[in-house]
Amino acid sequence: MMEYRQLFTQLKMTQVPERVKLQLSALRHDPIFANTQRKKKLDLRVYKNVDYFKKTNISGILQGYKDSITSDTWQKIREQKEIWVDTYSNEDIYEIMRKSPDNILCLGIFVQRDEEVINNPAKGLKLLKVTNTIISYDSFINGMNLARNNQQVQGQFTTLNDHYSIAGALADEQINAVIPLYINDEHMKRIRILEGIWLGYLYTLDSCGYDKQQEVALLKLFYEIIQQRTNTQRQKEIIIELEKVCRFIIDESQGFKTAEQFGEKTYEKLLKRLPIVSSQEYDLSIPLMIGYLRNDLTSVLVPIYYEYIRQEYLRKYPKNSA
Numbered sequence: 001m002m003e004y005r006q007l008f009t010q011l012k013m014t015q016v017p018e019r020v021k022l023q024l025s026a027l028r029h030d031p032i033f034a035n036t037q038r039k040k041k042l043d044l045r046v047y048k049n050v051d052y053f054k055k056t057n058i059s060g061i062l063q064g065y066k067d068s069i070t071s072d073t074w075q076k077i078r079e080q081k082e083i084w085v086d087t088y089s090n091e092d093i094y095e096i097m098r099k100s101p102d103n104i105l106c107l108g109i110f111v112q113r114d115e116e117v118i119n120n121p122a123k124g125l126k127l128l129k130v131t132n133t134i135i136s137y138d139s140f141i142n143g144m145n146l147a148r149n150n151q152q153v154q155g156q157f158t159t160l161n162d163h164y165s166i167a168g169a170l171a172d173e174q175i176n177a178v179i180p181l182y183i184n185d186e187h188m189k190r191i192r193i194l195e196g197i198w199l200g201y202l203y204t205l206d207s208c209g210y211d212k213q214q215e216v217a218l219l220k221l222f223y224e225i226i227q228q229r230t231n232t233q234r235q236k237e238i239i240i241e242l243e244k245v246c247r248f249i250i251d252e253s254q255g256f257k258t259a260e261q262f263g264e265k266t267y268e269k270l271l272k273r274l275p276i277v278s279s280q281e282y283d284l285s286i287p288l289m290i291g292y293l294r295n296d297l298t299s300v301l302v303p304i305y306y307e308y309i310r311q312e313y314l315r316k317y318p319k320n321s322a
Contacts, residue, residue: 038118046208049196059102065189066101074098077184083237084183087169088139093183096136104190105183106140106198107238108133108168108175109225113205121203121217122262122283127224131175132234133168137198140166140178177202179221182244191245192252212255216263219289222246247293262286270303284308 033039069077077094084093084105096103110129117124135143143166165176180191180198191198196210203214222242229235249256250264257264262282267290269276276282284304291300 033115035115038115042118042204042206042209045211046206049200049208049210062101062190062193065186066097069097069186073186077186080183084134084181086136086139087133088135088143091136093187097187100138102190102194103136103138104180104187104194104198105134105136106178106180107131107242108135108140108173109177109179110165110174111177111202111221113203117203120261120280121211121214122220122286123280125203125217125221127221127228129174130225130228130235131168131173132170133173133175134181135175135178137178137180137194140175143175179218179225179242180245181238181241182248183241188245188248192248195249195253195255212259212263213261215249215253215256216259216261216286218249219246219293220283220285223285223289243293246289250290250293267300270307271299273303273306276307281311282307284311 033042074094077097081092081094085091086096086105091099093105096105108131109127110131112126112128114124114126144164147164147166165174167173168175178198179202180187182188182191195215197207199214199218200210201207203209203211203217225242226239229239259265261278261280266276266278266282267287270282270287284307287300287304287307288297291297291304
């Protein structure tokens with residue numbers, strides 16, 4: 001599919017250029033947690049990720065990807081100039097990729113985060129609004145830093161969603177998170193390497209808060225985006241690019257394949273009608289999206305139906321759950 005595929009699947013979330021890490025460290029809001037155990041869990045995760053980063057530096061690899069782009073490929077990227085433009089900087093995809101080896105173009109969204117997102121990303125984050133705003137990650141960083149400086153608020157984790165946001169392209173749009181768009185293969189290389197950065201911030205308000213369960217939870221978020229989509233041509237184009245990102249993750253990411261909860265292994269159990277034993281409820285939008293992305297909905301619909309019946313039974317008769 002793409003050059004360096006094997007390398008992508010081995011990269012850890014903290015393998016990002018020092019410049020990017022320093023920029024994103026300013027986005028750490030240090031919120032107050034009602035549940036101290038969740039705070040400790042996030043702190044431990046951040047410490048582990050930062051420690052790994054100190055041992056690894058892939059800025060040269062990112063620059064190498066940029067330097068290896070052929071003139072023919074640059075010409076193809078140039079042909080996308082009119083379609084993909086950062087609303088804030090007014091730079092198009094060609095200018096963004098030429099200017100920097102580690103900036104990416106994204107879709108702005110507005111989400112609600114609950115503290116439970118630390119333990120269960122799929123349950124702890126809810127999509128409130130899909131915008132029409134296309135924004136680069138650098139522009140998002142700058143906008144959120146400005147919002148943070150203006151607010152100077154240290155609040156509860158759940159209240160920071162409203163305190164720290166930026167205006168979207170339309171008057172009624174707010175943005176407090178972003179999801180990258182595929183756009184082209186060279187752009188996807190950057191997205192994959194920087195995956196832990198944008199996933200970590202999306203789910204924990206900390207750019208070093210990545211956990212591989214977030215890769216699974218992203219499928220539910222994509223499901224919610226599809227539910228809120230409009231039938232405009234622009235929204236259809238955006239959905240296609242988000243779909244490509246999610247498909248790459250389920251096909252190539254070791255994080256998704258080895259996730260303890262509801263990743264590849266759980267999906268295989270579902271298809272085989274094996275019991276799914278977990279302390280967390282299996283959100284059935286996740287296997288539905290996996291089946292959709294793999295063009296295999298017919299194989300998964302009946303297992304999903306039976307799992308739904310099982311979950312409903314356990315809700316009504318919890319004493320019989322054994």
